[in-house]
Amino acid sequence: MIAKVRIVYHITAFSWYAFIIKSLAAKDGEKLPPGIFEYGGPWKYLTFLNLLLQMVFFGMAVVNDLQTGKNTVKGLNKWKDLIFSVLAFPVGMFVVLLFWVIFSYDRQLVYPESLDAFFPLWMNHAMHTVVMPILLGEILLQHHVYPKTKNGLAALGVVGLAYMGWVIFIYLAVGLWVYPLLGLLNTSGVLGLFLLNMTVVTIMYLLGRTLNYCVWGKGKTVTKNK
Numbered sequence: 280m281i282a283k284v285r286i287v288y289h290i291t292a293f294s295w296y297a298f299i300i301k302s303l304a305a306k307d308g309e310k311l312p313p314g315i316f317e318y319g320g321p322w323k324y325l326t327f328l329n330l331l332l333q334m335v336f337f338g339m340a341v342v343n344d345l346q347t348g349k350n351t352v353k354g355l356n357k358w359k360d361l362i363f364s365v366l367a368f369p370v371g372m373f374v375v376l377l378f379w380v381i382f383s384y385d386r387q388l389v390y391p392e393s394l395d396a397f398f399p400l401w402m403n404h405a406m407h408t409v410v411m412p413i414l415l416g417e418i419l420l421q422h423h424v425y426p427k428t429k430n431g432l433a434a435l436g437v438v439g440l441a442y443m444g445w446v447i448f449i450y451l452a453v454g455l456w457v458y459p460l461l462g463l464l465n466t467s468g469v470l471g472l473f474l475l476n477m478t479v480v481t482i483m484y485l486l487g488r489t490l491n492y493c494v495w496g497k498g499k500t501v502t503k504n505k
Contacts (some may be wrong), residue, residue, distance in 0.1 A: 286344045312394055314391040341476045
């Protein structure tokens, strides 16, 4: 029974993210509101990259659920677990948490009011809210084998530095920060914010690992050498 529920859940989650990305793509060509610039397209926003990440993960989960070959399943399941533990869960939770913390403090720093007419309310929540319960549901429905903690955090750090480099590259190219908040900070402040963000996403990684342990037990969620 749980296997059937899991398959339905994965298909539903994949379809949901595919629908959101398709809805965003449909806005291509529309006049951009103040606060959004063309350079880099949606690829410069972590929110959009996270939506793609979630869709890829749940797409892999669907394929894995439907595979029957033992060797194929084993290999795909390994990659699926790696993407979930190192990227999908920590990045997804980070996007939701940081967005709503900053939004609650001063929405102009992360999501100016001018975006309300461009992105309807349901789409805002689809990008910045629904991600969290979907990830928590995944933890409840399927165990994931985590890599060694040092390896997982190292991989997460590489991805974080790559995105930081991308954001800085865009600023150097057009003189505009992807996020308005960065424009209020000096160089030390920008570096400090990136360091804070990496700390938060690291905590999200450890949270995912802990939740897997609580639901499924240590033997099923982590490799034997930590």
